[in-house]
Amino acid sequence: MQDQHIVSAFDRDLESVQAQIMKMGGMVEDAIRLAAQSLETRDEELADQVRGGDKAIDALEELINERAARIIALRAPTAVDLRLILSVIKISASLERIGDYAKNMAKRNSVLAQLPAVADSAGAIRRMCKTVESMLKDALDSYVQRDAELAMDVIARDEDVDQMYNALFREFLTFMMEDPRNITSCMHLHFIAKNVERMGDLVTSIAEQVVYLVTGTHPDEDRPKADNTSTKLKG
Amino acid sequence: MKDNVISETDVTTNQTKIAARNVQVFYGDTHAIKDVSVDIQDKTVTAFIGPSGCGKSTFLRCINRMNDTIDICTVKGDILIDGEDIYDSAVDPVQLRAKVGMVFQKPNPFPKSIYDNVAYGPRIHGLARNKSELDDIVERALKRGAIWNEVKDRLHAPGTGLSGGQQQRLCIARAVATEPEVLLMDEPCSALDPIATAQVEELIDELRQDYSVVIVTHSMQQAARVSQKTAFFHLGNLVEFGETDKIFTSPEDPRTESYITGRIG
Numbered sequence: 340m341q342d343q344h345i346v347s348a349f350d351r352d353l354e355s356v357q358a359q360i361m362k363m364g365g366m367v368e369d370a371i372r373l374a375a376q377s378l379e380t381r382d383e384e385l386a387d388q389v390r391g392g393d394k395a396i397d398a399l400e401e402l403i404n405e406r407a408a409r410i411i412a413l414r415a416p417t418a419v420d421l422r423l424i425l426s427v428i429k430i431s432a433s434l435e436r437i438g439d440y441a442k443n444m445a446k447r448n449s450v451l452a453q454l455p456a457v458a459d460s461a462g463a464i465r466r467m468c469k470t471v472e473s474m475l476k477d478a479l480d481s482y483v484q485r486d487a488e489l490a491m492d493v494i495a496r497d498e499d500v501d502q503m504y505n506a507l508f509r510e511f512l513t514f515m516m517e518d519p520r521n522i523t524s525c526m527h528l529h530f531i532a533k534n535v536e537r538m539g540d541l542v543t544s545i546a547e548q549v550v551y552l553v554t555g556t557h558p559d560e561d562r563p564k565a566d567n568t569s570t571k572l573k574g
Numbered sequence: 575m576k577d578n579v580i581s582e583t584d585v586t587t588n589q590t591k592i593a594a595r596n597v598q599v600f601y602g603d604t605h606a607i608k609d610v611s612v613d614i615q616d617k618t619v620t621a622f623i624g625p626s627g628c629g630k631s632t633f634l635r636c637i638n639r640m641n642d643t644i645d646i647c648t649v650k651g652d653i654l655i656d657g658e659d660i661y662d663s664a665v666d667p668v669q670l671r672a673k674v675g676m677v678f679q680k681p682n683p684f685p686k687s688i689y690d691n692v693a694y695g696p697r698i699h700g701l702a703r704n705k706s707e708l709d710d711i712v713e714r715a716l717k718r719g720a721i722w723n724e725v726k727d728r729l730h731a732p733g734t735g736l737s738g739g740q741q742q743r744l745c746i747a748r749a750v751a752t753e754p755e756v757l758l759m760d761e762p763c764s765a766l767d768p769i770a771t772a773q774v775e776e777l778i779d780e781l782r783q784d785y786s787v788v789i790v791t792h793s794m795q796q797a798a799r800v801s802q803k804t805a806f807f808h809l810g811n812l813v814e815f816g817e818t819d820k821i822f823t824s825p826e827d828p829r830t831e832s833y834i835t836g837r838i839g
Binding site: 342343344415416417419421422556 | 824834
């Protein structure tokens, strides 16, 4: 961090709201990991735990937004302080969305646990989740360390997630064509895969906030995108 | 409010009104302004910000040669208004000050009636040929000063009897009565309450239609609210000059950043 403010209470406010973001980030990382684990191990209890945990994430987002609003009202932040508050609001919204996707995955896991497994797709999804989770961890690290380079690296890694999703998309299409009894499972699995891909996008937007916070400019919009399923007709 | 606030602040196409080149100011041995060059645009509000003693008021006072009144003060370099050097020996400072009006930190109405306060400038510069023309000028100036409605029924009451905020708007009316092209304001709101401050700020925004306004302020928020361009001074140097939006969201110089965010630096 830079020099301290003359009004030290301002520093305390900013530190506390960032600590909340880190806490929320940790909770969301856990949610992703546990949701993926419950999918692979068909552990319904664990899935329920993830679903229940989302409430705490939502509550934390609300708390962060309240704190941010208070800082804006009382301190009229400018320059880097202003960018910090804006980033806090946006990052907490992204984290909350990721938490929702994890919760949704857990919900579908409860259904999938009743159906026969579809090859190793659960393992593939878990690997995808692992990639997203490590991206999120680095994005949060880059936030704490004000490291724009690491954030740019996270943005670049979203391409891997997109490619994993493409591969799964084709796989599910094949399974469904092979045996219509796979359709229910594959539909759920596909929604999960799509949601994990969206998590990757949200992590990317967190990393973009870090770049804006550190440099004052937004990174270029034309980042590499490898998700081409929306434009392809066949798998 | 205007419909499109974003485009409203876009002043990039406005012409240069005041051009300062390598301006240096000394008070005796003290080097108060160090080599400042800046282009101030027409029909734009430019804010000067910086800590106390950074030279912003000194620089402001160079623009209408107020520093001439201080014996030990010497000004070097060029200040051009519409391309003419205002420090040229052929320039009459009194005429210059009619063209470059000034409003001060504390409201300083003359101990005269409201009417005479405003009529004073136009009278000495011979701007009115008769009483009715002068009446028109006074009315127009008071309307521009956003104080006409409050004083129109008591124009011959003493100006000093008004409230602080009204006195300051009277002083602004007095400053615009001579139809200046540039209006310099040295902390015009520091003695005013928030309501009067808002009225003066609204007025500054209106004045921008016709004048080049330069305002010195200690309030960061005021600079952010009223200006389109901001100049940050520090220890006699012009550290950063640019779009107000840019200065307050992502300034380039770490000194600017420290100052506007309230850090020790």
